[in-house]
Amino acid sequence: MDLFIHYLTMPYLVGGVGFTLLITLLGLMGGLVMGLVLAAMQLSRFRSLAVVARGYSIIFRGTPLILQMVFCYNALPMIGIKLSAISAASLALALNEAPFIAEILRANVLGVDRGQVSAGQALGMTPAAIMRRIIAPQAIRSMVPALGNEAVSALKNSSLASVVAVQELTLRSTQLASATFDFFSVFFASGLVYLVLTGAIAVIQIVVEMLLDLDRPPPREQFARFFRILLPGRNAAPDTTPAAAPAPADVLEEAAAEPLPPASAKVLASAHEDRAARAARLAGNVAAVEVTGLRKAYGPTVVLDGIDLTVRAGEVVALLGPSGSGKSTLLRCINRLESWEDGSIKVGGCSLNVTDEGHALAPRAIAQMRASVGVGMVFQQFNLFGHLTAKENIAGPLRWVQGLSRMEADRRARELLERVGLSHRADALPRHLSGGQLQRVAIARAVAPNPSVLLLDEPTSALDPELVGEVLEVIRRLAVEDGLAMVISTHQLRFAGEVADRIVFLSGGSIIEDGPAEQVLTAPRHPLTARFLNKMESE
Numbered sequence: 001m002d003l004f005i006h007y008l009t010m011p012y013l014v015g016g017v018g019f020t021l022l023i024t025l026l027g028l029m030g031g032l033v034m035g036l037v038l039a040a041m042q043l044s045r046f047r048s049l050a051v052v053a054r055g056y057s058i059i060f061r062g063t064p065l066i067l068q069m070v071f072c073y074n075a076l077p078m079i080g081i082k083l084s085a086i087s088a089a090s091l092a093l094a095l096n097e098a099p100f101i102a103e104i105l106r107a108n109v110l111g112v113d114r115g116q117v118s119a120g121q122a123l124g125m126t127p128a129a130i131m132r133r134i135i136a137p138q139a140i141r142s143m144v145p146a147l148g149n150e151a152v153s154a155l156k157n158s159s160l161a162s163v164v165a166v167q168e169l170t171l172r173s174t175q176l177a178s179a180t181f182d183f184f185s186v187f188f189a190s191g192l193v194y195l196v197l198t199g200a201i202a203v204i205q206i207v208v209e210m211l212l213d214l215d216r217p218p219p220r221e222q223f224a225r226f227f228r229i230l231l232p233g234r235n236a237a238p239d240t241t242p243a244a245a246p247a248p249a250d251v252l253e254e255a256a257a258e259p260l261p262p263a264s265a266k267v268l269a270s271a272h273e274d275r276a277a278r279a280a281r282l283a284g285n286v287a288a289v290e291v292t293g294l295r296k297a298y299g300p301t302v303v304l305d306g307i308d309l310t311v312r313a314g315e316v317v318a319l320l321g322p323s324g325s326g327k328s329t330l331l332r333c334i335n336r337l338e339s340w341e342d343g344s345i346k347v348g349g350c351s352l353n354v355t356d357e358g359h360a361l362a363p364r365a366i367a368q369m370r371a372s373v374g375v376g377m378v379f380q381q382f383n384l385f386g387h388l389t390a391k392e393n394i395a396g397p398l399r400w401v402q403g404l405s406r407m408e409a410d411r412r413a414r415e416l417l418e419r420v421g422l423s424h425r426a427d428a429l430p431r432h433l434s435g436g437q438l439q440r441v442a443i444a445r446a447v448a449p450n451p452s453v454l455l456l457d458e459p460t461s462a463l464d465p466e467l468v469g470e471v472l473e474v475i476r477r478l479a480v481e482d483g484l485a486m487v488i489s490t491h492q493l494r495f496a497g498e499v500a501d502r503i504v505f506l507s508g509g510s511i512i513e514d515g516p517a518e519q520v521l522t523a524p525r526h527p528l529t530a531r532f533l534n535k536m537e538s539e
């Protein structure tokens, strides 16, 4: 035992630990930087960059680290690059770690829900802003365990540096054991040091995971919990500190109990508005959306075939049609979340697809154009940003895209949350909200920048039946109060009849019927529309 303690504290071995840590640190840092570059290349739009990165990964993941160390130390000098043993070992470790780290980064970036990326695009965020504000924060959270593993394996792999005579822990232990013949005590001491070092990495990983945990209670609550543990007699005392986020069961109860604020006078008056007079008024408005000869195909399948559609400012158009008729695709084309083969689309008189000279717009320019023409979108699956609270989901894009100050953005977010009856859930994360609440926040987020056109893609089809009414009421109020041009893809015939000015019926990628809502619903002209309406009513 004495010998074991002696070796454990021996400056010769402690010095070896220093070299081990140095190589591991340099290898990991270099691997992280190179891994970032490789991951970016693989995710890039340019295929040639992805091919180069893939080739690098195949070579460096497929050959042993020990050979790479020998190569860096012995072969690089032949081309004029002479490195010290430590530099060569660190470089080899970095070169070897890079493809593994790149795969971790790439997998976690791709793992972020694509719907959130679409939502960011629809809000006018540039690709760089989406990466920084939406993808990176979520990807970093989920990649911590894998990066922890990588750090442990880099530490253990650093022992291979002994092959190029770096005086790290394993080499010094071997030398010491050979000199003293006390193999057991020396290697036991050395193994314990490795265990302590990997244990330290595990502790760092736990702390980072805790710091990044979105459900982490605020510091005040943490203190309260800490003292409750220290003073067991006080465990029974009621907890008056508000929880950061209630459990899902609480949420459902709340969802049922919370009504929308009373409707405004404008909304109440709209129930008695003369539809013919409104239609005549809208007919004089400028075109908010103009779709001309739109043709869209996915591979050989033509999904939209020669669509012509004009939506006037303030007009509410409901898109009806069987599943697969192209309603969602049409909405996604209108705000240029999809490209198309032929035809043109103008929103607020501007094209989101090409410049005035007819050149294709770059993704960044499309994002800026979306924000400047003001086209919002509400998705079937809500697509709230999972790492942000309800308030931040609304306020964040206002700061990042519209350039509002934090105070202004927060005020606007609170105002909108109040309007959709959710001011008391402002600090809740999306995963703690019910479906109806999620969609109400998503609607508030879409209208926050005051768009002139709002596209709603089956806003209630992912909701339980008892939550549909509250969301439809929010949309109905918006249509009346904000006077937005709205295009809503829906299967809710009653809602379409109440809210829409016009109904456009799509089938097989073409507009089969287009007319005033009441007329299309009560006296459809096309047999396909009549058959669809009968079927929907009988369900």
Ligand SMILES: Nc1ncnc2c1ncn2[C@@H]1O[C@H](COP(=O)(O)OP(=O)(O)OP(=O)(O)O)[C@@H](O)[C@H]1O
Residues within 6 Å of the ligand: 298, 303, 321, 322, 323, 324, 325, 326, 327, 328, 329, 330, 458, 489
């Ligand atoms: N990314 C895609 N790749 C290939 N095909 C697609 C893609 N997106 C949609 N489609 C196809 O395009 C057609 C129209 O789809 P779309 O989602 O627009 O229909 P929809 O009328 O909105 O249907 P639903 O009411 O069920 O949502 C469908 O046949 C669908 O399979």
